[in-house]
Amino acid sequence: MPVINHIREIRLEKGITQVKMAEDLQITRQTITAIEKHKYNPSLELALKLLNYFDVPIEELFELRSERK
Amino acid sequence: MNKEKKKEYLTLVIIQIFFSICMVIGVWIAKPIIESEQGDFWTIFFSAVTGIVLFSVGFLYLRWYKLKKRKHNVPENDERTFNNIINAMAWSAFLFLLICSISVFALSFSGIQQIEVGWLYVYLSGMWGLLLLQMIIGKLR
Numbered sequence: 001m002p003v004i005n006h007i008r009e010i011r012l013e014k015g016i017t018q019v020k021m022a023e024d025l026q027i028t029r030q031t032i033t034a035i036e037k038h039k040y041n042p043s044l045e046l047a048l049k050l051l052n053y054f055d056v057p058i059e060e061l062f063e064l065r066s067e068r069k
Numbered sequence: 070m071n072k073e074k075k076k077e078y079l080t081l082v083i084i085q086i087f088f089s090i091c092m093v094i095g096v097w098i099a100k101p102i103i104e105s106e107q108g109d110f111w112t113i114f115f116s117a118v119t120g121i122v123l124f125s126v127g128f129l130y131l132r133w134y135k136l137k138k139r140k141h142n143v144p145e146n147d148e149r150t151f152n153n154i155i156n157a158m159a160w161s162a163f164l165f166l167l168i169c170s171i172s173v174f175a176l177s178f179s180g181i182q183q184i185e186v187g188w189l190y191v192y193l194s195g196m197w198g199l200l201l202l203q204m205i206i207g208k209l210r
Contacts, residue, residue, distance in 0.1 A: 019141055019143060022141075022143040022144075023141055023142045023143050026144055026147070027144065027147040027148075027149075028143060028144060028145065028146070028147050028149070028150065029143055030149075031147050031148075031149045031150075034149065040149055042148075043148055045148075046148060
């Protein structure tokens with residue numbers, strides 16, 4: 001089951017740019033792009049940092065989506 | 070190919086050309102300085118060292134200039150970057166050992182009988198054994 005995140009939607013809702021987010025979390029902008037496009041799953045540490053950064057519950061940020069058969 | 074990728078490839082090409090130029094400058098500087106019976110070995114050694122030093126200085130300067138020009142505090146490396154580097158190193162090691170194993174078979178059937186070839190055969194066999202061990206350990210895990 002792939003992990004889906006709603007980071008892009010929440011980021012745009014809060015009016016945060018990728019560069020600002022990268023500066024605040026000390027990650028590269030390319031990593032943010034990869035996470036938002038579901039091409040990379042963040043580590044546990046980074047996931048917890050994202051939760052603290054956006055101040056949202058985990059189910060709002062990440063979810064497991066069953067694969068379509 | 071998007072703009073960023075083009076920029077990346079161009080940077081790599083420029084670095085390679087710069088490295089080659091540094092090596093040539095190193096050979097040009099070291100050759101007249103080193104004059105002895107074993108001049109060829111020391112020429113190559115010192116020219117290589119000079120080239121590497123020139124390249125490192127140039128690389129560090131370019132890096133400093135790039136960091137100075139940057140307007141924001143975004144890092145260049147993070148967990149994903151390191152994972153990509155480690156994966157790339159693992160694949161490189163795997164391919165190298167694969168080539169070694171093929172070379173071992175080619176050497177063993179080549180029919181050449183020299184001490185140097187024999188040592189090469191032993192070395193490459195060791196590399197091949199390492200790959201086999203790595204595969205066995207990976208399979209067991």
